[in-house]
Every structure is written in C-alpha cells, then in structure tokens.
C-alpha cells in the first residue's frame with residue numbers, strides 16, 4: 001500500500017516529500033494530499049513504531065544502520081588487506097563477499113521494515129542508506145576524532161548546538177517552522193500513546209550532542225589512556241574482553257527509562273544517558289578489564 005501511495009506521490013506531488021527536513025511520511029501524507037477523491041484514500045496500517053514525529057527524508061534509521069555497519073565492515077576488511085599470498089587473497093575475497101552480503105541484507109531489511117510500517121517512502125530509505133555510507137566514509141578519513149582534545153569536543157558541541165538553534169530561530173523569523181512535522185504526526189497518528197518525544201528532532205540533536213561529549217570525555221580520560229593506550233590495548237584478548245563486556249553493559253542502559261513528563265528534564269537526562277554510553281565503552285569498561293588483567297599478569301611473572 002505504501003508503494004501505491006508512493007507511485008501516486010511521484011506522479012502528482014511536487015510538495016517537498018523529497019526535501020531534506022521537509023519530507024512527508026506516508027502515514028500522514030495520504031491523509032492530507034488532495035489527489036485521492038471521495039474516500040479513496042489508501043488505508044495505511046499503523047504500528048506502535050509508525051508515529052515518528054520528525055521529517056521523513058532521509059530516513060534516520062536507514063542512515064544510522066548503514067553508517068554503523070559500513071564502519072564495522074570496512075574495519076573488519078582492513079585486517080585482511082595487504083597480504084599477497086594466494087590463500088590470503090582467496091580469504092580476503094570470501095570475507096569481502098560475506099561481509100558485504102551481510103551488510104546489504106541488513107540494510108534492505110531495515111529499509112523494507114521502515115516502508116512497511118508507513119514511516120517512509122522508498123526513496124527516503126534509499127537516501128538514508130547512501131547518506132549513512134557517505135558519513136561513515138567521511139569520518140573514517142578524519143582520524144582527528146580519535147585524538148582531539150576535550151576542549152575541541154566541547155567547542156564542537158557548542159558550535160553544533162548554537163548553529164542548530166540559530167538555524168531554527170532564523171527560519172522561525174521568516175515563518176518557516178522546522179518542527180512542522182510534529183503537529184502532523186500528532187494529528188494523524190492512530191494512537192496518541194504511539195507519539196514519542198524520543199523521536200522529535202530536538203531529542204535527536206540532544207542525543208547526538210551527548211554522545212559526542214561522552215566520546216570526548218572518554219578518549220581524554222586517564223582511564224582510556226591507561227587501558228587502551230597502554231600495553232594491553234594491543235592485545236587481542238583485551239580487545240575481545242572489552243567487546244564482550246561492553247555489549248553486556250550496554251544492555252543495562254536499555255533498562256534506564258527516562259521520564260518524559262517534563263521536557264527539560266527529559267532533554268537533560270537524555271544528554272547524560274547518551275554521554276554515559278560512549279564513556280562506558282571507551283573508558284570505564286576497558287579500565288575495569290585492564291585492572292582485572294593486571295593481577296593475572298603479575299602472577300604469570
């Protein structure tokens with residue numbers, strides 16, 4: 001049904017469904033467009049995760065998924081590259097095909113699910129995947145992220161916050177509301193309980209600022225320097241333990257539910273939670289593993 005609505009959109013609409021920050025979502029677009037005469041509006045089923053409140057183009061989920069998986073796949077492949085003997089070349093080809101197949105299966109699944117629940121038109125998820133890969137590619141070639149000082153991280157955070165707020169206010173002055181999509185979502189969502197403050201553009205901004213700040217704090221912390229930058233940082237066993245412990249610890253964050261009744265409290269706690277996640281993965285977990293490995297090393301000596 002979304003595909004049918006999409007075809008109708010592509011034939012009739014020039015109203016910005018495509019535009020970044022202004023893309024409509026199918027679940028409200030079908031209700032508001034004038035192209036369906038007398039009760040012929042397609043009936044799009046909604047689900048608890050349909051009622052996203054931000055603009056639909058490009059898809060944030062598709063972008064996040066392709067970005068993260070792109071980084072993981074290219075990082076894994078870089079381990080096998082550079083060897084020239086025949087069996088290493090064959091191993092590289094097999095690994096390459098396997099990892100990229102997994103990558104595309106995951107991206108296609110994400111895209112189909114976003115379209116199926118009527119949050120996106122197909123072109124919006126395709127744009128999301130492409131945008132995510134471009135972001136990953138750009139940041140992979142920016143090694144300064146791993147070495148920047150906390151001061152640089154804080155400055156970047158302030159710059160992003162001020163520029164986003166200024167952009168919002170300037171557009172507001174000329175009568176363009178960047179939060180135009182929130183009332184539409186509230187109006188057309190089948191169940192008011194499915195509207196989540198988590199999905200608003202400001203919530204996304206606060207989460208990203210928190211994550212950036214937490215990362216800056218993490219890589220500039222004594223805990224990170226002593227664990228990851230020390231001797232242990234090069235050991236495979238240390239890395240595997242860090243990955244396993246981080247994955248386990250991150251599950252605990254899912255249990256922390258942020259109260260949504262007061263907006264300022266929600267944004268503040270959301271910032272803290274987002275900062276705590278990279279801080280845990282980059283500094284706290286490696287440092288604990290480092291401390292645990294120390295006594296074992298002493299015994300062996």
Ligand SMILES: O=P(O)(O)OC[C@H]1O[C@@H](O)[C@H](O)[C@@H](O)[C@@H]1O
Nearest residue numbers: 052059060061062119198199204
């Ligand atoms: O555009 P989509 O796929 O519906 O995803 C929206 C989500 O995109 C994420 O990137 C944002 O962090 C979330 O706040 C937002 O809810």
